[in-house]
Amino acid sequence: MRIAVGADHGGYGLKEALAEHLRSVGHEVEDLGTDNERVPVDYPRYAEAVGRAVAAGRADLGVCVCGTGIGVSIAANKVGGVRAALVHDVTGARLAREHNHANVLCFGGRTTGALTAVEALDAFLAARPAHGRHDRRVREIGAMEQAGEQALEVPA
Ligand code: RB5
Numbered sequence: 001m002r003i004a005v006g007a008d009h010g011g012y013g014l015k016e017a018l019a020e021h022l023r024s025v026g027h028e029v030e031d032l033g034t035d036n037e038r039v040p041v042d043y044p045r046y047a048e049a050v051g052r053a054v055a056a057g058r059a060d061l062g063v064c065v066c067g068t069g070i071g072v073s074i075a076a077n078k079v080g081g082v083r084a085a086l087v088h089d090v091t092g093a094r095l096a097r098e099h100n101h102a103n104v105l106c107f108g109g110r111t112t113g114a115l116t117a118v119e120a121l122d123a124f125l126a127a128r129p130a131h132g133r134h135d136r137r138v139r140e141i142g143a144m145e146q147a148g149e150q151a152l153e154v155p156a
Pocket of ligand 1: 008010043068
């Protein structure tokens with residue numbers, strides 16, 4: 001798979017560990033930075049870069065890391081077509097893919113250990129989007145995105 005990765009300084013270490021793991025199991029990694037943990041940088045631009053790579057189809061999936069994972073998940077979700085999920089464990093990662101059809105996985109480099117994050121990432125990659133009611137719910141999210149600020153008719 002082609003996987004885009006990006007992080008700010010707070011997520012740099014975990015991003016490096018995840019990228020190395022992804023390469024070791026045969027994935028093609030596009031590393032969108034940052035390239036060190038010393039220089040503080042703003043997380044939105046890295047989350048945006050990963051989101052745009054996924055939305056444009058240049059990457060199949062994305063991985064974003066900041067200190068908590070919160071900032072990158074908020075920012076990545078502003079890119080049209082991105083469903084970014086902040087996860088802390090294997091179950092959350094698997095369900096993010098199966099139920100929410102997440103296409104970007106976010107971690108906190110200061111809150112989640114590398115071993116847990118690697119296991120969660122593997123679970124995410126092994127999972128497949130579930131269909132039926134989950135398709136409908138993901139379509140509802142897409143409709144919200146299309147509607148922008150306009151109010152939606154909420155189905156009963
Ligand atoms: C950077 O200090 C920190 O605010 C950032 O990595 C992230 O945790 C934001 O959500």
